Amino acid sequence: ATRELMCKRAGTMFWPAGLGAGIQGMVQTAKGADLNLVIVGCPMDCAKKIFEQVGLTNYRQIRVTDLGIAKVKGVRATGKQVGQVVDKAWEALAETWQAEKRGCGGDGGPTCPPCLCNAERGIHR
Secondary structure, eight states: OHHHHHHTTSOOOOOTHHHHTTOHHHHHHHHHSSOEEEEESSTTOHHHHHHHHTTOOOEEEEEGGGGTOOOOTTOOOOHHHHHHHHHHHHHHHHHHHHHTTOOOOSSSSTTSOTTTOBGGGTBOO
16 A cells, blocks of 8 residues: 555555664654654554654554455555555545645646645546
8 A cells, every 4th residue: 555655646655664773864754744644554653653763743644454454475455455545544644645635736737746636546646
């Protein structure tokens, strides 16, 4: 799901262990982001705890097990499951961007950069 979101230019992907390790470039990048979308696979919330430990509050977490997707080692997610997570991610991004009361032209045009707008989903920042 994260790779699909990256391909749609919704952001970049990184492993949160770099934050926990105190790698300052990663910490500063995460701090400077409008939103860090944390996609996790189990209820232990390790990534959320890392974000909290380094003082980051600009994140939303999606726990795939909350979507009914079981974490099974060695089993790849189906296309449908990936779609569920991607849809949930766009929903979280839309809620955040709407809460910020920022807006683009709403048409995916020049004032609506592709990394911040997914016009085909009706989500505009």
